[in-house]
Amino acid sequence: MVQIYPGTSQVAQNRRNFTNPEYELDKLREISDEDVVKILGHKAPGEEYKSVHPPLDEMDEPDDSVRELVAPIDGAKAGDRIRYIQFVDSMYFAPAQPFLRARSYLSRFRGIDTGTLSGRQVVEARERDLEKLSKTLLETEYFDTARTGIRGAGVHGHSLRLDENGLMFDMLRRQVFNKETGKVEMVKDQVGRELDEPVVLGEPLDEETLRAKTTIYRIDGEAYKDDVEAVKVCQRIHVSRSFGAFNPVTGW
Amino acid sequence: MDIEVFPHRILGSDTTEKLLNDLESLEDVKRTVIHGPRFPKGEATLPEKYQERRVITINGEDVVLQVKTARIFLEISMESTIDEIEEICKKHIPFGFDINQDRSNYIRKQKTVTDRIKYGKKELPDELVGMTDQYSTFDDHVKIIKKDD
Numbered sequence: 001m002v003q004i005y006p007g008t009s010q011v012a013q014n015r016r017n018f019t020n021p022e023y024e025l026d027k028l029r030e031i032s033d034e035d036v037v038k039i040l041g042h043k044a045p046g047e048e049y050k051s052v053h054p055p056l057d058e059m060d061e062p063d064d065s066v067r068e069l070v071a072p073i074d075g076a077k078a079g080d081r082i083r084y085i086q087f088v089d090s091m092y093f094a095p096a097q098p099f100l101r102a103r104s105y106l107s108r109f110r111g112i113d114t115g116t117l118s119g120r121q122v123v124e125a126r127e128r129d130l131e132k133l134s135k136t137l138l139e140t141e142y143f144d145t146a147r148t149g150i151r152g153a154g155v156h157g158h159s160l161r162l163d164e165n166g167l168m169f170d171m172l173r174r175q176v177f178n179k180e181t182g183k184v185e186m187v188k189d190q191v192g193r194e195l196d197e198p199v200v201l202g203e204p205l206d207e208e209t210l211r212a213k214t215t216i217y218r219i220d221g222e223a224y225k226d227d228v229e230a231v232k233v234c235q236r237i238h239v240s241r242s243f244g245a246f247n248p249v250t251g252w
Numbered sequence: 253m254d255i256e257v258f259p260h261r262i263l264g265s266d267t268t269e270k271l272l273n274d275l276e277s278l279e280d281v282k283r284t285v286i287h288g289p290r291f292p293k294g295e296a297t298l299p300e301k302y303q304e305r306r307v308i309t310i311n312g313e314d315v316v317l318q319v320k321t322a323r324i325f326l327e328i329s330m331e332s333t334i335d336e337i338e339e340i341c342k343k344h345i346p347f348g349f350d351i352n353q354d355r356s357n358y359i360r361k362q363k364t365v366t367d368r369i370k371y372g373k374k375e376l377p378d379e380l381v382g383m384t385d386q387y388s389t390f391d392d393h394v395k396i397i398k399k400d401d
Contacts, residue, residue, distance in 0.1 A: 161259075161261055161262050162261050163261060163320075164261050164262060164264040164267060164347075165264065169262075171292075173292060176302045177302070178301050179301050181301075187302070
C-alpha cells in the first residue's frame with residue numbers, strides 16, 4: 001500500500017482519503033457547469049474558450065520523446081488560457097486545509113500548478129480543465145458552503161471567529177446566508193463581481209459532520225499530540241533531515 | 253469593575269437583542285459596550301433575506317445596531333453579578349463563551365485628547381467617558397436606556 005499519511009486518528013484517516021487518488025470522495029451537492037463558470041468569473045457562461053496558442057495538432061512541434069510519452073490534457077491540446085480558482089478554509093473544522101489541498105490536488109489532477117499560503121490555496125490549470133476540477137472541488141467533501149470560501153481576492157478571514165450561523169467572515173460578502181431557505185448562496189463571483197442570479201450552494205454541514213470530516217488537528221477536536229504515530233513520523237523526519245548524512249557516533 | 257463577555261462566535265442581531273435585554277434587566281449592570289466588526293456598507297441595499305442588521309429593542313427602546321457583537325463589556329460593581337451574567341450567557345450563547353476579568357478597565361474611564369478634540373472644553377459626564385468610538389459621531393453610537401424603576 002502506498003504510504004500517504006501516518007497516524008491513527010480520524011483526522012489522519014481523512015487526510016489519507018483526500019490524498020489517495022483511488023479513494024472516491026463523497027458527493028455532497030450538485031452544482032451545474034454553468035454555475036461553476038459563473039463562480040469562476042473568467043468568462044461568461046456559454047462563451048467560447050479564448051486561446052493563447054493554436055491547437056497542438058496544428059502546431060509544428062519539434063520531435064521529442066517526452067512529448068510522445070505524455071498525453072496533453074484537453075485544455076493544452078486546445079490551447080486554452082491558464083486560469084485559477086482559489087479557496088480559503090476556515091480554521092474552525094473546515095473539511096480541507098491548504099497543505100492537504102496541495103498534496104491531494106497533485107495526486108488527483110494532471111496539468112495543474114498549485115500554490116499554498118497560510119490561509120488560502122490557489123490552483124491554476126488550463127481553462128476547461130480548471131472548470132472540470134473546480135466542479136469536483138465544489139461538489140465533493142473538499143467544500144463546505146459555510147467554512148470554505150471561494151475567494152480570488154479579499155481572502156482575509158480563515159482565522160476569525162465564525163458568524164453565529166457558522167459562516168466564515170468574508171469582507172466582500174460573496175457567500176451569504178439566506179435566512180428564508182437556510183442555504184448559502186453565492187451572490188458574487190470569486191473576485192467579488194456581482195452575479196445576475198445568485199448561485200445556490202446549499203446548506204452548510206452541521207458541526208458533528210464537520211468534526212468527523214475535518215482534516216485539521218485542533219486541541220478542541222482531535223489534538224495532534226494525541227496522534228502518537230503521526231508525531232513519531234514527524235519527529236523522525238525532523239531528526240533525519242537535521243542530521244543529513246552525518247553520523248554522530250562515528251563523527252562523520 | 254468591568255468584565256468582558258467573549259462569545260466563541262460573532263453574535264447576530266437576534267441573539268444580541270435577547271442577551272442585552274436580559275443583561276440590562278440586572279440591577280448591577282451600569283454600562284454596556286458592544287464591540288465588534290462594523291456591518292458592511294450597503295447592508296441596507298441587500299434583499300431582506302440576506303440582511304443581518306436590524307433595529308433591536310432593548311427595555312422598550314429602539315437601538316440601531318452599528319456593529320456585530322464580538323465582545324460585550326459590562327460595568328458592574330459586585331462580584332456576585334458575574335454569576336448571574338454567566339447564567340444569562342449560558343442561556344443565549346449555545347456555542348460557548350468566556351468571561352474575562354483580567355483587566356481592571358475594559359471601558360475607558362479617563363478622558364483623552366480625542367475626547368477633548370471632539371467635545372471641546374465642555375464638561376463630559378463621567379458615565380459617558382469611554383462610551384464612544386472615536387471615528388464616529390456620539391449619537392450614532394451611544395444609546396442611553398432608562399432602567400426600569
